[in-house]
Structures are given as C-alpha cells and as structure tokens.
Amino acid sequence: AQSVTQLDSQVPVFEEAPVELRCNYSSSVSVYLFWYVQYPNQGLQLLLKYLSGSTLVKGINGFEAEFNKSQTSFHLRKPSVHISDTAEYFCAVSATGFQKLVFGTGTRLLVSP
C-alpha cells in the first residue's frame, strides 16, 4: 500500500517570495508522483509529474519539484509566488500498474501582498 504525507496544512507567504511545499511518500513498490492544484470550487489540475528519468521536474505556472528516492520525498517549489497561486496543493502517488491515485491531505498556500 502507498501513503503520502504533507506535513504542512497551511503555508503563508508574501507575494514574490519563494515557497516550498513538502511531500513525503511511503510505498513498497515503485510509484509515480504527482502534484495537483485545486482552486476554490473547482476540480484538480495537474501541475507536474515524475515518471522516470531526471529527478528535477518542471511543471506549469513556474512550479518545479525534485524527486529524492533516498528520502522518499517529492517537494514542490516556486521561486517567486503570485497572489493567483493561492490554492490548495495535493501531492499524490500511484503504483505502477494501477490507475488509483493516493493523495496527501493537502497544503493550503496563502499568498498575501
């Protein structure tokens, strides 16, 4: 079975500051890793994914994440956030061979001017 831990339930940050949202996972098999964003009253939108290859993954809206196998982490980063980045961010994993996504509890990013 897989599990995902997002330690920070809420991250406040000022506009144009850098941000890192943390994600750790646990699995006995190989997994694929994803970050999704959810804006109020909307569904989930994929930010980026790690399938294989380079451990640094670049996504949409200037976000990037680094896969660290030894630390079983997949932290999300953005060098300079905007007010519009205010949303809930979910880290998720899926095991090879299965379509099921296992999500973390989410991190609410609050960007203030």
Add this chain to the structure above:
Amino acid sequence: KAGVTQTPRYLIKTRGQQVTLSCSPISGHRSVSWYQQTPGQGLQFLFEYFSETQRNKGNFPGRFSGRQFSNSRSEMNVSTLELGDSALYLCASSLTSGGGYNEQFFGPGTRLTVL
C-alpha cells in the same frame, strides 16, 4: 477539446435516499475514476472503470456503486444516503488504464449535501 463534465454540480438529498451522479470523460478517454473529497478524510479513491469493467475499487461500503457505458460515460450511485456521505465527488478521466502513469483529468465535481 471539452474537458470532463459532471452533472449535476450541486445536489441536496435527505438521509435514506439514493443518488446518481454522472460523468462524461474527455472525448477519446476510456478510463474513468471516481474520488470522494471531504474535510475529514481528504481525497479518497472510490473506483475505476475501463471498457465498461470495474478495474479497481477503494475501501467504501457496497452502498457505493458505479458503472460505465459503451461511450465511456460513467455514473456512480449511492444508496441509503448517510450524513457522512456529504462530500465533493470528483470524476477523472484518462486515455487508458493500468499504467499508473496516465494523467488523470479531473472534472469540477458534484457537491452532495445530505440532510
């Protein structure tokens, strides 16, 4: 290309009733998955359908069921509603199934309130 559509967007039911939610995947997508989102339990996988067959099922009681039609549209049904079934139900579609790496595209969800 149109995205994933879910109907209705909002629904209010009373305990004991049953409800059917509908999901139309992106054209050409054959896999549809359903997720329940609540403040307490977060996002949880309900089930996945591919080619009209249930491929995978989450840890939910038998009151939760689903089906998929030949055009890949999917419905999920919850019978004998309980207060705890109040949630946002999200549908996600992907091109195919089984890989785990297939990107899932989410719909806006159906907000179910059980009174």
